[in-house]
Amino acid sequence: MKKILSLLLLTLFIGCSSNAQSTKKENKEYKISKTEAEWKKQLSEQEFYVLREAGTERAFTSPLNKEHRKGTFVCVACNTALYKSEHKFDSGTGWPSFDRAVKGNVELDVDYKIGYARTELKCNTCGGHLGHSFDDGPKTTGKRHCINGVALKFIPKEK
Template sequence: MRKILGLLLITLFFSCSSNAQKTEKNSKKYKISKTEAEWKKVLSKEEFYVLREAGTERPFTSPLNNNKKEGVYVCAACKTALYESKHKFDSGTGWPSFDRAINGNVELDVDYKIGYARTELKCNTCGSHLGHSFDDGPQETTGKRHCINGVALDFIPKEK
């Protein structure tokens, strides 16, 4: 009986650890596609860690967290416009936060890296990791909080 139970558990474990999710995620073609070596040439070490390896920068380290200027936040990897400054708010979390993205420019994906499902945010042009979305944003607008790594963004000030 123990042998049968053991075999069932092993079978269940291997059947649940398929690569179906990885294959599906990696199969999307982005408008801008580069090899890891090419990305390493154009991104800093920290940018590569966050944008290409889905890392997280330390909170309260990005100068963009306290940026109050008018303008547009673009992907640090491909320069796609992602967020307008008018949708930025101070969430107190230590990362730049927005209640919405520019329509069609941010992809929502599912991330299980910490053991449960979270909504991952990626650049829809190059697939770079930006951060995560949560449902604790301003209730008077969208109720969403796009918690974005500052290193994933470049800021372009509004021309006067």
Template sequence: MKKLASIVVLMLMISCSGNAQNSSKEKKSYKVEKTATEWKKLLSPAQYYVLREAGTERAYSSDLNDNHKKGVFVCAACKTALYKSENKFDSGSGWPSFDRAEKGNVELDVDYKIGYARTELKCNTCGGHLGHSFDDGPRETTGKRHCINGAALEFVPEK
């Protein structure tokens, strides 16, 4: 019995140390990096909450949700072009939604904050949290829905 207990304890120790090693991932560096103090000076409180703390704004609270003008949606933190207006659609979710991002400008990551894996979307230039990707977008295009916090975006109208 002691031998069995020893084996179980040893297996648990190996299992725990293996998981700890797998969960520690290296921090990615971005082209634009600032301290929290610098970001707080640059961003509004709502933008800071969403972009730097991975927060979520209330549904239907962003003016960009109903924006139907031609132009480009850029990262509110670093001004990187993220989404074209032609790829925006009304998902009924209460957040600006797009079926695709500008190639190479949006990073996909995994977020476990609510207890299960979701695809988190981040600005590939500054690492700012944008929102999440879902597979319930328009079937006639990509089938993807990039559900984006309006506070993470600024709109630049077409000239």
């Protein structure tokens, strides 16, 4: 019985000490890198909370939920084009939602902040936290990029 219990504990210990969280890109260098003080000077308090501390704005508070013009949604911190208006849809969740990002401009990462793995979305230029990706989007891609509106700035398409 002691051997079985010891083997079970050893298996549990090895399983818990795996490198499952090593996929997190903690030390990635971004094209735009600033100190915390520099980001605080540039960003509003809410922008800093979301982009630099991986916070979440309250649902249904972003004016971008009702933005239906043609154009591009860019990172509010570095102006990198992140999402095109034609990929935006109303998910009913209270946050701007897109079925895909501008190729190469949004980084996928792993977030364990609430106790289980979620796909975190970050700006690939400055590393700012944007939101999360879920597999319950429209049939086009099946993805829902649930984005904090405060992390975005809308640039309307010129006529």
